[in-house]
Amino acid sequence: MTGVSSLQSFHKKGLFGDHHKKNESSLLKISEIKGLSIVQIAQYKRSKIQLKEIQIDGVKFPLSSPNVEYNEKTRILWSGPKTWLIVSSKKSIDQAIQEKCSSENFAVTDISHSRAVIQIKGFKAGEILKKGCPIDFNNFKRNNCAGTIFQGINIVIDKTEDEPETFNLFALRSFGESFYHDIADAALEYGYVGI
Amino acid sequence: MLEIKCPYCGKRSQNEFSYGGDANLKRPELGKEVSDKVWDDFVYYRSNPKGKHSELWHHVSGCRQWFKVSRNTATHEIFKTSKLDEEL
Numbered sequence: 431m432t433g434v435s436s437l438q439s440f441h442k443k444g445l446f447g448d449h450h451k452k453n454e455s456s457l458l459k460i461s462e463i464k465g466l467s468i469v470q471i472a473q474y475k476r477s478k479i480q481l482k483e484i485q486i487d488g489v490k491f492p493l494s495s496p497n498v499e500y501n502e503k504t505r506i507l508w509s510g511p512k513t514w515l516i517v518s519s520k521k522s523i524d525q526a527i528q529e530k531c532s533s534e535n536f537a538v539t540d541i542s543h544s545r546a547v548i549q550i551k552g553f554k555a556g557e558i559l560k561k562g563c564p565i566d567f568n569n570f571k572r573n574n575c576a577g578t579i580f581q582g583i584n585i586v587i588d589k590t591e592d593e594p595e596t597f598n599l600f601a602l603r604s605f606g607e608s609f610y611h612d613i614a615d616a617a618l619e620y621g622y623v624g625i
Numbered sequence: 626m627l628e629i630k631c632p633y634c635g636k637r638s639q640n641e642f643s644y645g646g647d648a649n650l651k652r653p654e655l656g657k658e659v660s661d662k663v664w665d666d667f668v669y670y671r672s673n674p675k676g677k678h679s680e681l682w683h684h685v686s687g688c689r690q691w692f693k694v695s696r697n698t699a700t701h702e703i704f705k706t707s708k709l710d711e712e713l
Contacts, residue, residue, distance in 0.1 A: 495634045510633065564640050
C-alpha cells in the first residue's frame with residue numbers, strides 16, 4: 431500500500447452539481463476508499479487442489495460469474511475462470527492468503543498500489559454507471575461483480591449494497607484521475623456530495 | 626452494437642471484446658520444414674467470407690478469456706459461442 435492515495439490530489443469534498451434545495455442526506459455520495467488490500471489470485475492449470483477446501487478469512491472462492499463471496503471485511507470477487515480478486519480491509523489478509531494459497535498452486539499478486547478505488551453510494555448510483563457502462567444494471571444484484579468498461583476505461587464493479595445502492599469501482603491507478611472525473615461529471619446532473 | 630455471449634460471463638456488449646481473427650487457422654507444425662508460401666499464407670493471407678464464419682474473440686475488459694464465435698459476417702447474427710476446447 432502506498433502513503434499517497436491515488437485520488438488524493440483531485441478528489442474534492444463538498445457539494446457539487448445540481449444539489450440546490452435538495453436534502454444533503456438524499457444526495458449521491460462519492461468517496462475514495464483508501465487502505466484496501468487488493469490481491470489477485472490465479473490458480474495454475476496444473477493445480478489439483480480442491481477450491482472447496484480453501485477459505486480466506488472464512489470466505490470461500492466464488493466459482494462463477496458474477497458472484498462475490500464476502501464477510502464484513504473481506505470480499506472475494508470472481509474475475510475469470512480460476513481467477514479472483516481479494517479485496518480486504520483486514521491488515522492480516524496477506525498472511526492468510528500466503529497460508530492458504532501455496533505458490534505451487536496459485537499465482538498471488540498484490541495489486542493494492544496499482545488501483546484507484548471509488549465508492550458511489552445512494553441516489554441514482556446505478557443511473558450514473560449506466561451513462562458510461564454497457565452492463566445491464568437492472569439485473570445487477572447485490573454481491574454481483576463484473577469486469578467491464580466505463581467511458582472506455584477498464585474497471586471492475588462490485589455492488590456491495592442494494593439499499594442504498596452502493597458500488598465499489600476499481601480502475602487502474604494511472605486511469606484514476608480520468609475515471610474519477612468521468613464519474614463526477616456523470617453525477618453532476620443529480621448533484622452529489624464528495625466525502 | 627453486437628451483444629456477444631461470453632461462455633464465462635454471459636451476454637455483454639461488444640465494447641468489452643476484441644476481435645481475434647479466424648478460428649480455423651492452424652499454425653504450421655513445430656519442427657517441420659515449412660515453405661515460404663505456407664508461412665506467408667499462415668501469417669498474412671486470410672479468407673474474407675460473406676456469411677457464416679468461425680472467429681476468435683477476446684473478452685478483454687471482462688474475464689480476459691479467448692473463445693470461439695460463429696457469426697454471419699453480412700448480418701452480424703451470432704449463431705453460437707463456445708470455449709476454446711469445445712466444438713463450435
